[in-house]
Amino acid sequence: MPLRSRGYAAASSDEPQFINLVQKSSFLNRDGDAIFQDPEFSRISSKETKNVNYYTAVNDALATALETDESAILFGEDVAFGGVFRCSMGLESRFGKDRVFNTPLSEQGLVGFGIGVAAQGATAIAEIQFADYVFPAFDQIVNEAAKYRYRSGNQFHCGGLTIRMPGMAVGHGGHYHSQSPEAFFAHVPGLKFVVPRSPAQAKGLLLAAIRDPNPVIVMEPKILYRAATEDVPVADYTLPLGKAAVLQEGRDMTIVGWGSQLYTLEEAVRRAEAKWPDRSFELIDLRSILPWDADTVIRSVNKTGRLLIAHEAPLTSGFGAEIAATVSEACLLKLEAPVARVTGFDTPFPLIHEKFYVPSIVRCLDKMEALFNY
Amino acid sequence: MFALRPVRLAAQGVPVASRRVMRAGLATEATSKTGDNEEFTFELGPDSFLTHNCDMPALTTTATRGELLDMYRTMSQIRRLETVSDQLYKSKLIRGFCHLSTGQEAVAAGMEAECNEGDAIITAYRCHGFTLTRGQSAMSILAELMGRKDGCSHGKGGSMHMFGKNFFGGNGIVGAQVPLGAGIAFAQKYGGNPNHNMTFALYGDGAANQGQVFEAYNMAKLWNLPVMFVCENNKYGMGTSAHRAAASTKYYTRGDYISGLKINGMDVLAVREATRYSRQWTRELMGPLVLEMATYRYGGHSMSDPGTSYRSREEIAHMRSTKDPINGLRKRLLEANVIDEEGIKAIDRAVRVEIDEAAKQAKASPEPDLKELWTDIYVKGTEPKTVKGCEPFDIHHY
Numbered sequence: 001m002p003l004r005s006r007g008y009a010a011a012s013s014d015e016p017q018f019i020n021l022v023q024k025s026s027f028l029n030r031d032g033d034a035i036f037q038d039p040e041f042s043r044i045s046s047k048e049t050k051n052v053n054y055y056t057a058v059n060d061a062l063a064t065a066l067e068t069d070e071s072a073i074l075f076g077e078d079v080a081f082g083g084v085f086r087c088s089m090g091l092e093s094r095f096g097k098d099r100v101f102n103t104p105l106s107e108q109g110l111v112g113f114g115i116g117v118a119a120q121g122a123t124a125i126a127e128i129q130f131a132d133y134v135f136p137a138f139d140q141i142v143n144e145a146a147k148y149r150y151r152s153g154n155q156f157h158c159g160g161l162t163i164r165m166p167g168m169a170v171g172h173g174g175h176y177h178s179q180s181p182e183a184f185f186a187h188v189p190g191l192k193f194v195v196p197r198s199p200a201q202a203k204g205l206l207l208a209a210i211r212d213p214n215p216v217i218v219m220e221p222k223i224l225y226r227a228a229t230e231d232v233p234v235a236d237y238t239l240p241l242g243k244a245a246v247l248q249e250g251r252d253m254t255i256v257g258w259g260s261q262l263y264t265l266e267e268a269v270r271r272a273e274a275k276w277p278d279r280s281f282e283l284i285d286l287r288s289i290l291p292w293d294a295d296t297v298i299r300s301v302n303k304t305g306r307l308l309i310a311h312e313a314p315l316t317s318g319f320g321a322e323i324a325a326t327v328s329e330a331c332l333l334k335l336e337a338p339v340a341r342v343t344g345f346d347t348p349f350p351l352i353h354e355k356f357y358v359p360s361i362v363r364c365l366d367k368m369e370a371l372f373n374y
Numbered sequence: 375m376f377a378l379r380p381v382r383l384a385a386q387g388v389p390v391a392s393r394r395v396m397r398a399g400l401a402t403e404a405t406s407k408t409g410d411n412e413e414f415t416f417e418l419g420p421d422s423f424l425t426h427n428c429d430m431p432a433l434t435t436t437a438t439r440g441e442l443l444d445m446y447r448t449m450s451q452i453r454r455l456e457t458v459s460d461q462l463y464k465s466k467l468i469r470g471f472c473h474l475s476t477g478q479e480a481v482a483a484g485m486e487a488e489c490n491e492g493d494a495i496i497t498a499y500r501c502h503g504f505t506l507t508r509g510q511s512a513m514s515i516l517a518e519l520m521g522r523k524d525g526c527s528h529g530k531g532g533s534m535h536m537f538g539k540n541f542f543g544g545n546g547i548v549g550a551q552v553p554l555g556a557g558i559a560f561a562q563k564y565g566g567n568p569n570h571n572m573t574f575a576l577y578g579d580g581a582a583n584q585g586q587v588f589e590a591y592n593m594a595k596l597w598n599l600p601v602m603f604v605c606e607n608n609k610y611g612m613g614t615s616a617h618r619a620a621a622s623t624k625y626y627t628r629g630d631y632i633s634g635l636k637i638n639g640m641d642v643l644a645v646r647e648a649t650r651y652s653r654q655w656t657r658e659l660m661g662p663l664v665l666e667m668a669t670y671r672y673g674g675h676s677m678s679d680p681g682t683s684y685r686s687r688e689e690i691a692h693m694r695s696t697k698d699p700i701n702g703l704r705k706r707l708l709e710a711n712v713i714d715e716e717g718i719k720a721i722d723r724a725v726r727v728e729i730d731e732a733a734k735q736a737k738a739s740p741e742p743d744l745k746e747l748w749t750d751i752y753v754k755g756t757e758p759k760t761v762k763g764c765e766p767f768d769i770h771h772y
């Protein structure tokens with residue numbers, strides 16, 4: 001594997017620029033109403049679409065939530081001005097300062113506040129500015145939000161709470177603008193956790209999260225906010241939580257990822273198809289980390305006999321470990337090779353060595369080869 | 375109970391000469407011929423301080439020529455350092471997140487003027503100035519900004535994570551450094567603290583709203599720790615102006631049971647006087663203080679923020695033209711005949727040359743070796759046997 005030093009600043013690399021992968025991705029709908037052939041979208045009655053980027057789709061979902069639910073409020077650091085990534089642009093002026101507002105810089109406080117709002121039956125949509133800053137609120141999420149219903153015997157809950165947070169690598173984010181903390185939350189019964197891969201997915205999953213009667217965390221891959229653009233249904237719609245999406249069907253290997261990692265995996269699959277023309281690959285977007293769609297993954301691995309999981313978070317106790325354990329249990333006799341993982345290393349997210357740290361195309365391809373050669 | 379009369383402390387603190395040693399390598403020639411020890415007296419503006427349950431610091435202050443020129447030079451160095459960082463960022467040699475302190479130089483320079491080497495400082499991510507005043511070279515700061523091997527964190531920390539002797543960083547998580555400050559001060563006190571060292575825990579007006587700041591206040595007062603909670607109030611936390619985020623913007627009173635001072639943080643002499651006052655406070659075992667430095671950042675929050683959408687250009691221009699800490703001190707020095715125009719220009723020139731030279735050296739420094747990806751996670755020899763990647767050859771064996 002070519003672990004040559006590549007310029008941090010100059011960013012020269014054998015790997016194509018991420019933005020180019022997104023721009024040519026077949027996962028993004030560029031054919032207007034073609035998206036309605038997808039069964040998850042086919043039940044939407046209005047066939048109107050609009051070409052928007054990821055942050056605009058998030059904005060659209062938030063506006064829809066505020067419009068259709070008068071108890072809904074939106075808050076977080078700098079949210080009134082649109083937020084760091086412009087996701088809430090224009091919503092303060094449209095829905096008023098009492099529904100869309102800035103909170104003080106206080107993650108533990110603002111999440112706790114949101115739990116209280118939701119405990120009154122209202123819809124609380126909180127933004128954590130970066131997923132890296134969710135940790136001051138960890139106690140509120142894990143001990144308060146997730147267990148409110150259970151510990152009160154269903155008398156109280158904060159099901160109306162949704163927490164949005166931009167996560168994952170962005171190219172040069174360093175230690176505290178890059179992390180993928182999904183595995184921490186996957187360990188917490190009572191929560192749901194989703195990672196939308198594209199604008200149309202973001203709109204539908206975010207609306208589903210807001211309307212789901214449980215506290216849900218939505219991690220939005222920040223690198224996609226501007227990079228990913230597609231034709232998104234204009235109507236109000238939701239997509240199912242807890243369900244994976246099969247992006248490409250295949251016979252010889254199952255590949256599972258989520259968020260922005262999927263675009264890297266898509267290119268890895270393209271190259272694998274060129275390299276092994278007689279092989280085909282099944283690519284799955286897990287979408288929901290909690291609850292996760294074990295059925296879809298197991299069904300796929302029982303067919304292909306090989307599984308590769310890729311995620312940016314470190315290997316040890318990353319969510320890939322859970323998938324691997326489940327699949328080993330359910331598919332043992334069908335497996336042609338041990339379940340493989342390509343992940344971040346067991347190091348803090350590095351500043352200048354990000355390119356080596358994230359599961360690159362080359363690293364994924366190497367692993368695919370190892371799976372075939374096992 | 376709060377009757378502290380700060381005494382004139384001219385003889386206290388570390389002699390100027392030894393403070394200089396910390397900034398070894400920086401130009402000092404411009405001053406040597408003019409009689410460094412001649413003393414000058416200045417009147418601070420009547421609105422230099424506001425108090426919360428304590429006496430007002432002195433409004434007359436004296437300083438030697440050496441001290442004054444030191445402060446001037448330090449502020450100029452910080453400003454030039456930030457200007458060069460801005461240029462390096464624009465030429466893409468610095469990537470990612472980078473926060474400049476242009477406009478806020480008087481805080482770092484004024485505090486350093488009364489700091490001992492044994493005093494501890496911990497701050498947030500707007501840390502380049504403090505890294506310099508705490509003795510790291512401009513070269514190592516610029517190298518760190520570019521993620522180079524000779525950076526003060528060996529290229530592994532970047533803009534937000536710089537460290538030095540008794541400088542505990544450079545911290546990216548807003549507010550997290552404040553309770554650390556209380557702990558650092560506890561350790562100082564626990565060690566007997568013969569030199570009356572103290573800790574300065576800095577945070578912004580935005581950070582002042584984090585719960586752990588108040589948790590730290592309580593511990594510090596409960597255990598009477600020599601920690602100064604220094605709130606750098608630059609009026610904005612990212613795009614949110616202070617009054618939109620805080621029920622009370624009197625940050626110096628927000629310690630409630632901890633006395634506080636609000637200081638004109640655009641006047642380096644006022645900052646220095648307040649620092650001196652706080653040393654006396656801790657000497658008398660009065661525990662913590664909250665020091666609110668009223669200051670202003672000229673640029674945006676970070677490099678991706680033009681800084682003009684939530685405040686007017688006029689406001690920025692007004693602060694620059696009437697409150698600038700460097701111009702303010704320059705004017706004082708010229709009026710009091712501490713130095714003449716020529717002398718000031720010589721310092722400015724020397725600073726420019728020095729920082730530009732540092733940038734050149736920093737650019738020549740290589741990126742850290744890839745093996746550094748695996749180091750510093752655990753103490754050498756105590757790590758798990760391996761750090762895992764996904765390939766047989768990705769697994770790093772210690």
Ligand SMILES: Cc1ncc(C[n+]2csc(CCOP(=O)(O)OP(=O)(O)O)c2C)c(N)n1
Binds near residue numbers: 105129548
């Ligand atoms: C826990 C946490 N939440 C949010 C952020 C993002 N953030 C970085 S700086 C900042 C504003 C801080 O403002 P202030 O404390 O006034 O400091 P200043 O930038 O003005 O120096 C925010 C919200 C962060 N770094 N850490």
Ligand SMILES: [Mg+2]
Binds near residue numbers: 611
């Ligand atoms: Mg501020």
